[in-house]
Amino acid sequence: MSYVAIADQHAHMHDPQTFLTRYVWSQDHKVIAIQYMVTAMAIGLVAIGLSMMMRLQLGFPDTFHFINPANYHQFVTMHGMIMVVYLLTALFLGGFGNYLIPLMCGARDMVFPYLNMVSYWVYLLAVLVLVASFFVPGGSTGAGWTLYPPQAILTGTPGAGWGIILMLVSLAFFIVGFTMGGLNYVVTVLQARTRGMTLMRMPLSVWGIFMATILALLAFPALLVSAIMMALDNQLGTSFFMPAIMSLGEQTGHKGGSPLLFQHLFWFFGHPEVYIVALPAFGIVSDLISVHARRHIFGYRMMVWAIVAIGVLSFVVWAHHMYVSGMNPYFGFFFATTTLIIAIPTALKVYNWVLTLWRGDVHLTVPMLFAIGFVFTFINGGLTGLFLGNVTVDVPLSDTYFVIAHFHMVMGVSPVLVVCGAIYHWYPKMTGRMTSEVLGKLHFWLTFVGTYAIFLPMHYLGILGLPRRYYEMGDTYFLPDSVQSMNAAISVAALFVAASQLIFLFNLAWSLKHGKPADGNPWRATTLEWQTPETPPRHGNWGPELPVVYRWAYEFGAPGHKEDFVPQNEAPDGRVPATHGQASHG
Amino acid sequence: MAAEIMTGHIEPAGTVEGLPGVVTDFASDKQAFPVHWGKAMMWIFLLSDTFIFSSFLVSYMHVRMSSTVAWPNPSEVFALSLGGAPIPLILIAIMTFVLISSSGTMAMAVNYGYRRNRARTTSLMLITAGFGAMFVGMQAFEWAKLIIEEGIRPWGNPLGAAQFGASFFMITGFHGLHVSAGVIYLVIVALKVWRGDFERTGNYEAVEIAGLYWHFVDLVWVFIFAFFYLW
Numbered sequence: 001m002s003y004v005a006i007a008d009q010h011a012h013m014h015d016p017q018t019f020l021t022r023y024v025w026s027q028d029h030k031v032i033a034i035q036y037m038v039t040a041m042a043i044g045l046v047a048i049g050l051s052m053m054m055r056l057q058l059g060f061p062d063t064f065h066f067i068n069p070a071n072y073h074q075f076v077t078m079h080g081m082i083m084v085v086y087l088l089t090a091l092f093l094g095g096f097g098n099y100l101i102p103l104m105c106g107a108r109d110m111v112f113p114y115l116n117m118v119s120y121w122v123y124l125l126a127v128l129v130l131v132a133s134f135f136v137p138g139g140s141t142g143a144g145w146t147l148y149p150p151q152a153i154l155t156g157t158p159g160a161g162w163g164i165i166l167m168l169v170s171l172a173f174f175i176v177g178f179t180m181g182g183l184n185y186v187v188t189v190l191q192a193r194t195r196g197m198t199l200m201r202m203p204l205s206v207w208g209i210f211m212a213t214i215l216a217l218l219a220f221p222a223l224l225v226s227a228i229m230m231a232l233d234n235q236l237g238t239s240f241f242m243p244a245i246m247s248l249g250e251q252t253g254h255k256g257g258s259p260l261l262f263q264h265l266f267w268f269f270g271h272p273e274v275y276i277v278a279l280p281a282f283g284i285v286s287d288l289i290s291v292h293a294r295r296h297i298f299g300y301r302m303m304v305w306a307i308v309a310i311g312v313l314s315f316v317v318w319a320h321h322m323y324v325s326g327m328n329p330y331f332g333f334f335f336a337t338t339t340l341i342i343a344i345p346t347a348l349k350v351y352n353w354v355l356t357l358w359r360g361d362v363h364l365t366v367p368m369l370f371a372i373g374f375v376f377t378f379i380n381g382g383l384t385g386l387f388l389g390n391v392t393v394d395v396p397l398s399d400t401y402f403v404i405a406h407f408h409m410v411m412g413v414s415p416v417l418v419v420c421g422a423i424y425h426w427y428p429k430m431t432g433r434m435t436s437e438v439l440g441k442l443h444f445w446l447t448f449v450g451t452y453a454i455f456l457p458m459h460y461l462g463i464l465g466l467p468r469r470y471y472e473m474g475d476t477y478f479l480p481d482s483v484q485s486m487n488a489a490i491s492v493a494a495l496f497v498a499a500s501q502l503i504f505l506f507n508l509a510w511s512l513k514h515g516k517p518a519d520g521n522p523w524r525a526t527t528l529e530w531q532t533p534e535t536p537p538r539h540g541n542w543g544p545e546l547p548v549v550y551r552w553a554y555e556f557g558a559p560g561h562k563e564d565f566v567p568q569n570e571a572p573d574g575r576v577p578a579t580h581g582q583a584s585h586g
Numbered sequence: 587m588a589a590e591i592m593t594g595h596i597e598p599a600g601t602v603e604g605l606p607g608v609v610t611d612f613a614s615d616k617q618a619f620p621v622h623w624g625k626a627m628m629w630i631f632l633l634s635d636t637f638i639f640s641s642f643l644v645s646y647m648h649v650r651m652s653s654t655v656a657w658p659n660p661s662e663v664f665a666l667s668l669g670g671a672p673i674p675l676i677l678i679a680i681m682t683f684v685l686i687s688s689s690g691t692m693a694m695a696v697n698y699g700y701r702r703n704r705a706r707t708t709s710l711m712l713i714t715a716g717f718g719a720m721f722v723g724m725q726a727f728e729w730a731k732l733i734i735e736e737g738i739r740p741w742g743n744p745l746g747a748a749q750f751g752a753s754f755f756m757i758t759g760f761h762g763l764h765v766s767a768g769v770i771y772l773v774i775v776a777l778k779v780w781r782g783d784f785e786r787t788g789n790y791e792a793v794e795i796a797g798l799y800w801h802f803v804d805l806v807w808v809f810i811f812a813f814f815y816l817w
Contacts, residue, residue, distance in 0.1 A: 003622040003789055007615075111623040179634060183627050191616075191623040199613035217630065221637035228756070229645065237741035238752035240649060253741065256655060256748060261648050265641060549615070 006192040027113035036094035047082035059491025069471040070158035073142030080145025092280035103529035106194025122177030129170040136162035149241035196549030203553040208283020219272035226265040267318035281418040292368035293360030296554035306345035332391040339389035366440035370421025381410025402462025433515030446500035453493035649749040658745035688717030699793035711776035
């Protein structure tokens with residue numbers, strides 16, 4: 001065989017010289033990562049704005065005349081789709097995946113940088129198509145983020161003309177773009193690690209992102225296929241999903257399609273998608289907790305296997321979203337069982353986070369606050385998952401605010417807390433400056449307390465039977481009047497939380513110029529990205545030689561060392577790694 | 587085992603007993619598989635693509651089995667009149683034969699690539715691409731026959747279930763796109779071989795990687811053939 005392992009290849013990095021090739025058409029994984037992050041956060045702001053519109057309507061019905069029922073459903077749909085796919089998936093995999101994988105594995109870049117660059121531009125195209133759907137005749141689709149047929153493409157649904165087709169096209173672009181990036185992430189982890197970096201020495205962040213990318217590569221195909229089939233139903237009049245149905249008093253041309261088929265395809269994507277968002281969060285939070293508690297992660301191997309087990313199990317639980325869909329009731333038995341089995345590896349991870357903190361030297365830095373906030377929120381959200389995973393309990397709770405509260409806690413607030421913590425944690429490496437600690441803590445407490453003020457009461461509203469996706473309740477006999485005042489209180493809390501995100505954005509922007517300059521390793525962490533010759537690392541990441549890894553990523557408080565941590569690339573004889581400090585490079 | 591993670595000592599491959607040894611071997615440093623990264627990437631892409639085709643085929647099975655209207659008889663719809671008598675599945679038999687043959691020529695191209703026989707590699711790849719183009723051409727012929735002579739449309743079908751036309755055109759169309767893309771891909775790699783791009787490193791794995799894709803497209807066809815024409 002005449003190929004050379006990537007870790008053994010000679011460096012032939014040449015910095016691109018012009019502004020355009022360096023920052024715009026860049027093939028450097030770090031620049032692409034930041035492009036992904038900025039785009040995802042920009043579209044995420046739109047999604048936050050949409051949720052505020054929803055809360056205004058729900059909290060104060062009959063007040064805001066620019067929100068009509070059609071708009072409301074468009075806000076619901078776009079908020080959900082943007083948050084799940086275009087913000088969280090893109091930010092964790094495109095953003096942190098791109099930034100952390102080569103640095104943490106000791107590679108100079110992704111294995112296929114050109115494809116990586118194209119991945120970002122296709123993602124941007126997907127986002128632009130999505131944004132365009134706000135401005136077309138009829139507006140964006142209002143089918144709900146699950147896009148269930150038949151209503152998704154019937155004429156009575158908002159955005160049934162242009163909106164739905166732009167949504168489907170945008171999703172298809174997203175999947176194509178993601179596949180290009182995802183292949184890079186997986187293959188870089190598998191084939192481009194440096195000497196000594198075995199899979200079982202990788203930081204858990206890389207493990208989480210790696211497994212999530214595999215899930216995405218296998219789950220997005222089902223969404224692509226259902227998007228193609230729905231587009232055909234809509235544009236060519238085929239009947240994959242559309243049964244014979246009356247729409248606005250007229251018989252449509254469809255007959256014999258199966259709406260349930262769409263639900264199966266959608267949730268075959270949709271459930272792994274939950275873990276595509278959660279697994280990177282699990283991995284990153286493990287690293288944050290370990291570094292800021294100055295203690296090795298408890299049960300590293302079990303943490304890795306738990307990530308793998310959750311990934312595998314996530315493909316056999318999808319129909320727990322469909323207990324009330326009318327599918328064969330015997331399915332419920334199988335899917336409830338597999339769903340509850342997932343609680344085992346997940347609980348194992350939670351125990352290990354808590355045991356890592358136990359007798360650790362906990363530093364309540366901003367990233368640590370977010371990490372601990374995540375553990376709390378994830379436990380809360382996970383516990384309600386046990387309710388919803390059981391068929392008999394789920395049936396009365398389906399499509400109520402209880403469901404909203406559950407999934408916002410477990411896959412909305414929890415991953416977002418990790419995103420914030422991770423940005424505070426790696427910001428010094430990305431920019432060379434620290435963020436403001438005071439603003440960071442303010443942001444944390446407002447967000448943490450605020451999200452509980454939003455989502456805890458929703459559990460009670462759900463148990464009362466308040467249905468979700470309703471524009472307004474009016475006079476409903478089983479709902480007491482206090483429901484409305486509760487909704488108003490939730491809306492006020494939501495406005496506060498949304499506003500407090502401005503503190504976060506201000507902090508990031510202000511620190512770029514005025515933050516305290518950071519040295520290469522401000523958190524005194526062991527992993528490779530903190531041992532680069534320069535901060536921020538330049539194109540090619542390392543000096544003339546790749547770092548060599550001698551130990552796992554969690555060597556804290558080992559006896560016989562000056563510091564309380566040992567970098568992964570410090571030789572057993574204590575020699576300062578070649579790439580550390582001022583390395584010369586040619 | 588736990589000590590190994592921390593102390594810096596890496597076990598050489600094959601030295602750890604039992605199941606943990608499998609983990610240790612896969613987890614070795616630098617790379618998990620002793621192959622060029624491009625080949626690993628193609629394999630993983632094909633795995634992802636498998637899920638796309640599986641989703642398509644499972645959806646097709648679902649709509650076919652849940653259809654209350656009769657499904658057209660494949661022996662009749664796909665028959666071709668040659669010399670006055672209808673011969674069932676004759677066109678598809680030729681198409682399948684052409685595509686399987688192209689896999690043979692592709693395998694030979696890979697073999698000559700590793701022997702660095704540029705002329706033979708190039709010509710065999712171009713022959714493979716030619717077979718692929720023939721396949722797409724015959725598919726266009728079959729589509730034209732179904733549309734013009736039988737009157738089958740994606741949204742309707744005079745012979746029975748509307749989903750027949752919809753799923754047939756969608757799935758064979760998606761496969762046809764894969765073949766067409768493969769033809770272009772093969773021609774590009776063939777020209778690179780001819781130009782001597784791989785002589786610098788002497789590494790002809792690009793030919794094998796293109797071959798992986800081509801064999802995959804063939805394999806998918808076998809499933810489409812079985813589920814559409816033989817069911």
